Amino acid sequence: MFNEARQLRIAELTDEVKRRSSQLVLSEETLRRAPSAQKENLLVRMSDLQDELRNMERQLHALLVEEIREELKETAAAKGRGIRPKVNERY
Numbered sequence: 001m002f003n004e005a006r007q008l009r010i011a012e013l014t015d016e017v018k019r020r021s022s023q024l025v026l027s028e029e030t031l032r033r034a035p036s037a038q039k040e041n042l043l044v045r046m047s048d049l050q051d052e053l054r055n056m057e058r059q060l061h062a063l064l065v066e067e068i069r070e071e072l073k074e075t076a077a078a079k080g081r082g083i084r085p086k087v088n089e090r091y
Contacts, residue, residue, distance in 0.1 A: 013060040
């Protein structure tokens with residue numbers, strides 16, 4: 001159950017990181033063309049977007065590390081019992 005929830009959260013975060021990264025690229029392009037008076041506002045929004053993106057990337061990294069550690073524990077336990085570990089079904 002938790003593994004499925006984690007997989008769903010990983011997928012959601014991955015999609016959101018891609019969206020936010022695209023938004024950041026578009027913001028950078030907009031910044032180049034923006035009048036000087038609007039640049040400060042754009043820079044503030046871009047900074048907020050970078051902070052959100054960094055936070056999501058940290059969350060995603062933590063979930064992936066957790067998943068890898070769990071897989072390593074399962075593999076070690078299976079080897080200890082003389083059982084061949086399952087091939088990861090995601091690939």
